[in-house]
Amino acid sequence: MNAAARALITVSAAFFMASAQAELPDPSRFGRAMEMGDIRSASRWLDEGLPPDFEADVTGSGLMIAAAEGNIRLMELFVERGANIDYVSRIGEQAIALAAWKGHQRAVEWLIERGASLNPPDKTWSALHYAAFAGKTRIVDLLLRNGAKLDARAPNLATPLMMAVREGNEGIVKALVDAGASTTAVSDRGENALAWALRYNRLKIATLVAPPENVAEAVSAPPVAAPPPPQASIPAPPEVSELLNKLRQAEAQGKPTEALRRQFMAAVERHRKTSAKQTVKAAPSALVISAKRGKAGAERAELVAGAATPAVQTLAEDAGAVDILRAIQAAQAKGQPTEELRRRFRAEVDKLRQSAQ
Template sequence: MNAASRALIAISAAFFFSSARAELPDPSRFGRAMEMGDIRAAARWLDEGLPPDFEADVVGTGLMIGAWDGNIPLMELFVERGANLDYVSRIGEQAIALAAWRGKRKAVEWLIERGASIDPPDKTWGALHYAAFAGQRDIVDLLIARGAKLDARAPNLATPLMMAVREGHESIARSLVAAGASTIAVSDRGENALAWALRYNRLKIATLVAPPENVAEAVSAAPVAAPPPPPPVSVPAPPEVGELLRKLRQAEAEGRPTDALRRQFMAAVDRHRRSSAQQTVRAAPSALVISARRGKQGAERAELVGAGATPATQTLAADAGAADILRALQEAQERGQPTEELRRRFREAVDRLRQSAP
C-alpha cells in the first residue's frame, strides 16, 4: 500500500469518527432526553462514546437525572456503563442528594446498596442536608439509620440540623438532636442552631436545640424588633399539576395545540397556590419553578418554591451573578415561554465561576 492510499484511509477514518462524534448530544439535548426517560437514546449515545458522567445543562449527569426522577432503569444503565456513583456535578451536587431532595426513597436505597457514599465531601451539600431542608422525614430517618454523618458541613458550614431549623421541620430537628447532632456547631457566620431558630422565629424548635435558660437569655439579648418573616419553603406540587405539565410538554413536542392544556395547567397551579397558603402560616411560595429548568420541549416537573430550586443551585446562581437569570428562567417557564437562551446564559455564568475558582 503506497503512502497516498494510507493517507486516504486515514482521512476517511478521521471523517467517519468525527461524523459519529458529531451525533453526540449537546448538554441541552441530552438533558431533555434524559428527563423524558429516553433510555434508548442514552444507550445509543453511550455506545457512540458519550462519557457516562456527561452533564446536562443544569441538573447534572444522566445518573443524577435518573435519581431526581426516581428512574431506576435509567440509573442502572449509566452505572453499568461506568458512571461514578459519587460524582459531584459542577454545581456541587450528587445523585443521592438529588434523590433525597425529591423524596425518592427507592432511588436513595438503590444508590446506597450499590456503594454510593451517604456522606458528602467536606463543604458540600449532602443527602442529609437536602432531606432535612426539603422536609423529607422518611429519607432523614433512613440516612440516620444508615449512619450518615450528622454534622456534615455545607459550603456555608451549615449542618443538616440548621437546615431543618431554618425550614421549621420540627420532627426532623427532633430526630437529628436525638441521634446526636451537634447543637453548638456554627455556620460561616458564627451562628449555631439556636441562632437560626431565633432568626427565623422558630421559638418552639429553639427549645429543642438549647436549654430553656439559654433560649431565654438569647431572646433577652436580642434587639427589640419585629421578627423577620419565616423563609419560604418548598411545597411539592400535587400529581395533577405534574401530569398536566407532562401532557403540555408532550403536546408541544409533537406540535399539537396546547391552549386548552395550558389553561388547565395554570388553573391547577392557582388552586395549589391557594391551598398552600391556607394550609400553612408560613410565607406562601412565591414562584412556580419547573424543576430542573428544562427547555420548552423537555419533560419538566412542577414544584412551587419560594426561593428557587436546590440550595446548591440557589448558591451558584448568587455566586455567579446569575440570580436575575435564574429568576427570569423561572418566570419564562411559568409562562410557557422559550428558555433556551436563558438556560445558555445560566450555564455560561456557572462555568465562568468554576473557571475562576482557585
C-alpha cells in the same frame, strides 16, 4: 492494500467519527432528555462516545438527573457504562444527595447498596443536608442508620440540623438531636441552631436545640429580622399536568404540537375560572401561566399565592451557585423567566472553575 485504499479508509473513518460526534447532545438537550427518562437516547449517545459523567446545563450528570427523578433503570444504565457513583458536579452535588432531596427512597437505597458515599468531602452539601432540608423523615432515618455524618458541614458551614431548623422540620430536628447532632456548631456567620430557629421564628424548635434559659436570653435580645413567610400554592390539576407532560414529550420528539397546545390552554382556562372561586388564606392568589411556541419545557401553570415576584429580583447579589440553582428550579416551578438566573449561574460556575485552577 495500496496507499490510495489506505487513504480512502482513513478519510472514511474520520468522516464517520465526525458524524457520530456531531450527533452528541449539547448540555441543554442532554438534560431535557434525561429528565424525560429517554433511555434509548442515553444508550445511543453513550455508544457514540458521550462521557458517562457528562453534565447537563443545570442539574448535573446523567446519573444525577436519573437519581433526582427516581429513575432506577436510567441510573443502572449510567453506572453500567462507567459513571462514577460518587461524582461531584461543578456545583458540588452528588446523585445520592439529589435522590434524598427529592424523596426517592428506593433510589437512595439503590445507591447505598452499590457503595455510594454518604459523606462527601468537607464543606460539601451531603445527602443528609438535603433530606433534612426537604423534610424527608424516612430518608433521614435511612441515612443515619447507614452511617451518615451527623455534623457534616456545607459550604457555608451549616449542619443538617441547621437545615432542618431553617425549614421548620420539627420531627427531623428532634431525630437529629436525639442522635447526637451538635447544637453548638456555628455557620460561617457565627450562628448556631438556636440562632437559626429564632431568625426563622421557630420558637418551639428553639426549645429542642437549646436549654430554656438560653432560649429566654436569646428571645430577650434585639429581634433578628425574619424573611417573609413562604407563599402557599395550589398546584394545577392532573388534567393540566398530564397535557403539559404530553406537550413536552411531543416537542422533544419533534412531533406536531398544535392540537396538544390548544388542549393545554383550554384546560388552563378552565382551571383559571375554577381557581377564581377558591380562596387561598395565605394571600391573594394569581394563576401563573407560561407558554412559548417551539421551546420544550417552557409551558407552566400554577396558582401561586401572593404576587408572582420573579425569583431573580429576590435573589441576593452575593448568592452562590447552589442558591442560584435553587432559584432557577423555583422559578421554573412558578412559570417565571429563568434566562437571567441561568446567566448568573453560568457566571458563578465560571468563577468556581477559575478559583479551582
